[in-house]
Amino acid sequence: DAGVIQSPRHEVTEMGQEVTLRCKPISGHDYLFWYRQTMMRGLELLIYFNNNVPIDDSGMPEDRFSAKMPNASFSTLKIQPSEPRDSAVYFCASSLGTSSSYEQYFGPGTRLTVT
Amino acid sequence: KNQVEQSPQSLIILEGKNCTLQCNYTVSPFSNLRWYKQDTGRGPVSLTIMTFSENTKSNGRYTATLDADTKQSSLHITASQLSDSASYICVAQFSGGYNKLIFGAGTRLAVHP
Numbered sequence: 001d002a003g004v005i006q007s008p009r010h011e012v013t014e015m016g017q018e019v020t021l022r023c024k025p026i027s028g029h030d031y032l033f034w035y036r037q038t039m040m041r042g043l044e045l046l047i048y049f050n051n052n053v054p055i056d057d058s059g060m061p062e063d064r065f066s067a068k069m070p071n072a073s074f075s076t077l078k079i080q081p082s083e084p085r086d087s088a089v090y091f092c093a094s095s096l097g098t099s100s101s102y103e104q105y106f107g108p109g110t111r112l113t114v115t
Numbered sequence: 116k117n118q119v120e121q122s123p124q125s126l127i128i129l130e131g132k133n134c135t136l137q138c139n140y141t142v143s144p145f146s147n148l149r150w151y152k153q154d155t156g157r158g159p160v161s162l163t164i165m166t167f168s169e170n171t172k173s174n175g176r177y178t179a180t181l182d183a184d185t186k187q188s189s190l191h192i193t194a195s196q197l198s199d200s201a202s203y204i205c206v207a208q209f210s211g212g213y214n215k216l217i218f219g220a221g222t223r224l225a226v227h228p
Binding site: 004042043044045048055056091093098099100103104105106107108109 | 146147156157158159160161164166204208213214215216218219220221
């Protein structure tokens with residue numbers, strides 16, 4: 001298996017532009033997570049899906065952020081409009097479950113820079 | 116407040132030496148404690164997962180311990196190698212609800228030849 005796939009790996013954009021991050025989870029995994037990692041705050045959960053349905057979006061910072069999972073093999077995280085404080089590494093992860101029996105497998109991340 | 120604190124923030128050791136990283140958590144209700152290794156420019160990779168009833172778990176040269184009474188965990192690395200240079204993140208999971216993971220800030224380990 002190729003693992004969790006994210007694209008792009010790097011994104012540089014100007015403030016006010018729309019940014020779309022993409023994720024393909026591991027085949028067969030029912031759970032998909034979006035995380036943000038910064039030096040100041042470490043790793044934070046933004047939102048997660050179970051069977052393509054958003055379950056917990058309490059970590060989404062504000063209305064500028066939205067996430068979708070149109071099918072079991074694809075998810076997007078969109079920021080519109082982007083701001084410099086959104087600069088971070090965004091990780092997608094997937095798993096078979098959420099209990100202690102299940103590991104979360106992380107993708108390589110997308111490094112976002114908003115100038 | 117539910118949080119995970121790690122120490123030290125950074126550590127430098129010589130190749131072949133052992134080291135121990137510390138983690139304190141205040142997550143409640145508690146389900147399990149995880150350690151992840153994150154190489155520079157990559158996503159975190161799971162090393163160990165321990166439930167509240169487990170005291171120790173090993174993964175090769177990595178040994179994690181858990182004291183659920185004092186809410187402390189440690190990760191011991193034996194005979195360090197250059198490839199152990201990475202950030203090590205301690206993560207506590209809630210029991211029930213959304214089973215949310217709470218991440219520590221990580222310990223950045225550098226192994227020098």
